[in-house]
Amino acid sequence: LEQPLTHADVEGVYAGLRPLLSGESESTSKLSREHAVAHPVPGLVVVAGGKYTTYRVMAKDAVDAAVHGLDAKVPDSVTEKVPLLGAEGFKALLNARHRLAAEHGLHVARIEHLLSRYGSMIDEVLALVDEDPTLGEPLAGAPDYLRAEIVYAASHEGARHLEDVLARRTRISIETFDRGVGSVEEAARLLAPVLGWSDEQVEREKEHYRKRVDAERESQKMPDDETADAARMGAPEVVPLQFLATPRPARAIAPQRKAQ
Known part of the structure; x- marks a missing residue:
């Protein structure tokens, strides 16, 4: 680089451990990113390996393995087809980002940022801005x-x-x-x-x-x-925030305790 980077230029660092399945190769870059599902003891299902981006596939395989031995009929997993929170309507909102920016008085780049973080839940965030x-x-x-x-x-x-x-x-x-x-x-x-x-x-x-x-x-x-x-x-x-409640009749307190 014409302007060499130094330690002072580092803004953030992402680091972690890869849960790779062991293999004959000593190079982690060559080990499989696939996951494996096992039953080490009856009633216990363990998932090894895998990666963050395939967590829904891992979840499906783990649940399928867990219900395999049940007597009751369990429907097939559809987790990979269920939209994540904020996914419904996301593309339509992304297409309308310029209109959203004008309506809420924000730069379009701000709308794109919010869409990337909240998806179609962006309406809840923008409601706070409108208020x-x-x-x-x-x-x-x-x-x-x-x-x-x-x-x-x-x-x-x-x-x-x-x-x-x-x-x-x-x-x-x-x-x-x-x-x-x-x-x-x-x-x-x-x-x-x-x-x-x-x-x-x-x-x-x-x-x-x-x-x-x-x-x-x-x-x-x-x-x-x-x-x-x-x-x-x-x-x-x-130190956790302490809530102080005034005494109430027993009938009023009971539902609250149940909710807690």
Whole structure:
């Protein structure tokens, strides 16, 4: 390269282990990416090998193996034909991305980003923007994401902590140079009213996330996996939000307990 890359240019790294089936070749690149289904003991089905992109095929084979010995007739699996959440109507919405952009006051690139993440569920995200136009603005520290996506993570996707949003509902923790630290303040403020956080809980959430990033960075200086894992676990779990309920008559409480 005319401008050589350095460590400082690295924005994010994806790394992991491939669950490959063992073979005669010592080169992992030559081992099969296929999976195998086995019954090591009666009643237990194990899937070995495979890859993320074929998880539905793996699931079908595992279920078929599990029901093979049942006395009852079980219909054939159709999992590979069931559209994923957000798949229905996706192509039509993608074709209408310019219209959606004009209707909601967003750049077409933003609509394409949301479609790639939510598919036809994009209407739920855009509804948040229509209700509060400030949610259509870029998130501080991670401008590839909209502020609405942070709110949506808590209101629709079950996120309960700041870490849930930055590290799991979005890819901010691995797509930004600072691992999402620059988004902590704004993201926490957006989540607070949705999750009913007090000022104290907001501070706990921010402190926990920063300590999590520090622990990850420290783990990457360790010489082996064992010490790296120990360093990574150095960040204590965030103190869970406590809900206080006022006393209610027994009939009113019973359904709630059942739901929990």
